Amino acid sequence: xxxSETSLKQTPLNAAHxxxxxxxxxxxxxxxxxxxxxxxxxxxxxxxxxGLFDVCxxxxxEFRGAGALPALQRLTSNDVSKLQIGQIxxxxxxxxxxxxxxxxxxxxxxxxxxxxxxxxxxxxKDVRWMREHGKGAEIVDLSGETGLVAIQxxxxxxxxxxxxxxxxxxxxxxxxxxxxxxxxxxxxxxTGYTGEDGFEIYLPLHRVAGLWSALLEAGAPLGLVPCGLGxxxxxxxxxxxxxxxNDIDDRHTVLEADLxxxxxxxxxxxxxxxxxxxxxxxxxxxKLVGFEMVGRGIARPHYPIVVGVERVGEVxxxxxxxxxxxxxGLGYVAIxxxxxxxxxxxxxxxxxxAARIVQTPFYxxxx
Amino acid sequence: MYPADLKYSKEHEWVKVEGARARIGLTHHAQxxxxxxxxxxxxxxxxxxxxxxxxxxxxxxxxxxxxYAPVGGAVAExxxxxxxxxxxxNKDCYGAGWIITxxxxxxxxxxxxxxxxxxETFLASEGH
Numbered sequence: 227x228x229x230s231e232t233s234l235k236q237t238p239l240n241a242a243h244x245x246x247x248x249x250x251x252x253x254x255x256x257x258x259x260x261x262x263x264x265x266x267x268x269x270x271x272x273x274x275x276x277g278l279f280d281v282c283x284x285x286x287x288e289f290r291g292a293g294a295l296p297a298l299q300r301l302t303s304n305d306v307s308k309l310q311i312g313q314i315x316x317x318x319x320x321x322x323x324x325x326x327x328x329x330x331x332x333x334x335x336x337x338x339x340x341x342x343x344x345x346x347x348x349x350x351k352d353v354r355w356m357r358e359h360g361k362g363a364e365i366v367d368l369s370g371e372t373g374l375v376a377i378q379x380x381x382x383x384x385x386x387x388x389x390x391x392x393x394x395x396x397x398x399x400x401x402x403x404x405x406x407x408x409x410x411x412x413x414x415x416x417t418g419y420t421g422e423d424g425f426e427i428y429l430p431l432h433r434v435a436g437l438w439s440a441l442l443e444a445g446a447p448l449g450l451v452p453c454g455l456g457x458x459x460x461x462x463x464x465x466x467x468x469x470x471x472n473d474i475d476d477r478h479t480v481l482e483a484d485l486x487x488x489x490x491x492x493x494x495x496x497x498x499x500x501x502x503x504x505x506x507x508x509x510x511x512x513k514l515v516g517f518e519m520v521g522r523g524i525a526r527p528h529y530p531i532v533v534g535v536e537r538v539g540e541v542x543x544x545x546x547x548x549x550x551x552x553x554x555g556l557g558y559v560a561i562x563x564x565x566x567x568x569x570x571x572x573x574x575x576x577x578x579x580a581a582r583i584v585q586t587p588f589y590x591x592x593x
Numbered sequence: 594m595y596p597a598d599l600k601y602s603k604e605h606e607w608v609k610v611e612g613a614r615a616r617i618g619l620t621h622h623a624q625x626x627x628x629x630x631x632x633x634x635x636x637x638x639x640x641x642x643x644x645x646x647x648x649x650x651x652x653x654x655x656x657x658x659x660x661y662a663p664v665g666g667a668v669a670e671x672x673x674x675x676x677x678x679x680x681x682x683n684k685d686c687y688g689a690g691w692i693i694t695x696x697x698x699x700x701x702x703x704x705x706x707x708x709x710x711x712x713e714t715f716l717a718s719e720g721h
Contacts (some may be wrong), residue, residue, distance in 0.1 A: 249628070260628075260655070261628055264628060264629050265628055265629055265653075265654040265655065266629045266631075266654065267629075456628070456654055456655050459655070460654060522632075522676075523632070524631070524632050524652050524657075526657060545654060545655070546631045546632070546654055548654070575634075575650070
């Protein structure tokens with residue numbers, strides 16, 4: 227079955243996107259802007275100035291009560307007990323096999339209150355999983371009433387600062403605080419999915435449109451532009467941030483995804499711990515690596531990765547890098563071929579095109 | 594946006610008849626739908642193409658699309674400038690962004706293509 231256009235969900239910014247000339251596409255069941263003026267231009271704006279993203283499609287689920295911490299400790303691979311109030315961590319919602327139900331960020335909002343942010347297309351599945359395996363916590367799905375916009379780029383702080391009394395410079399990376407933005411009560415989070423400095427702003431869904439236009443207006447003199455999912459994808463790829471459904475899924479483990487840093491062995495038991503511990507002891511057989519094209523061509527998801535005539539893996543993400551001006555990608559590669567510097571080839575329309583495994587992230591901002 | 598002296602295909606290629614040759618490119622609609630073109634793969638000169646055969650590939654940041662030959666014939670020229678400047682397809686799709694010329698094998702195949710009025714009606718019927 228394919229989703230017809232009428233069954234797609236819309237964010238409160240749908241009309242604003244269309245008025246800005248956005249090209250709309252279906253994404254995770256939502257009608258979302260893929261680009262406005264162009265992906266390359268929007269990407270470069272975020273790296274050099276600032277970009278504004280509608281991410282209202284993301285899911286938000288709160289865990290409340292004395293059972294919140296134990297439930298999250300059992301459900302996720304990172305150590306939630308390490309979070310101070312206002313602090314945020316990246317984590318995995320793991321299966322028994324140590325693979326991904328989803329990846330997520332976990333916010334500690336108060337003593338016994340946590341917020342998780344989920345991928346749009348996974349919200350229903352995640353909530354079902356959380357309720358089944360996270361007994362003892364009050365689990366509240368706020369996705370339908372929570373709006374989220376992201377402002378990203380070297381000038382993001384300066385622009386948002388015009389609209390909030392909160393001293394934004396005092397918020398460290400991966401911390402958040404409550405405050406007003408354009409007069410609306412909001413959660414200001416110093417996070418993002420672009421590899422740049424910036425903020426993600428949570429507020430009631432029906433207040434999003436006002437904040438969106440206030441930010442665009444305040445940011446215009448500083449070069450802020452609206453950005454679609456196309457630029458979001460190329461930005462996150464340069465920063466080697468995994469995309470669920472491409473680079474991570476329920477068939478690849480957290481360790482294979484090269485995200486061992488979000489697995490905290492000392493924290494006690496969690497779903498998938500046993501499988502991951504076994505895999506760690508035995509050693510992983512394949513690994514998510516970054517590569518750049520040496521020959522002429524663009525790698526795309528599902529293209530085979532070969533060494534000689536042997537198939538050694540598969541591309542999970544691939545695109546031209548608008549900032550680095552080369553063609554880059556991610557893929558799972560058999561561990562014996564996964565070292566940085568290794569020459570591989572990508573089968574593009576049945577022709578091997580030379581590529582090389584490189585250090586990641588492809589792009590890292592100067593701090 | 595759609596010059597009157599061209600013929601058009603349902604796959605959004607245009608054809609300009611230049612004597613026995615046909616110059617082929619992508620229409621404004623095609624380049625707009627693709628977005629920023631970042632890569633073009635073209636056939637070798639001399640390759641014999643049948644009408645409706647996929648002869649090349651155009652890639653935008655997100656999408657990969659085949660390019661079809663609106664008319665058959667031997668490839669006479671390819672636009673080498675597209676190798677280093679694929680964005681010419683966005684900037685000047687009917688001029689510097691042309692893709693190939695073919696020595697037409699059967700000029701009667703042109704009759705199967707649309708004129709500008711028919712193409713605009715076709716675009717409207719597709720909801721564009």
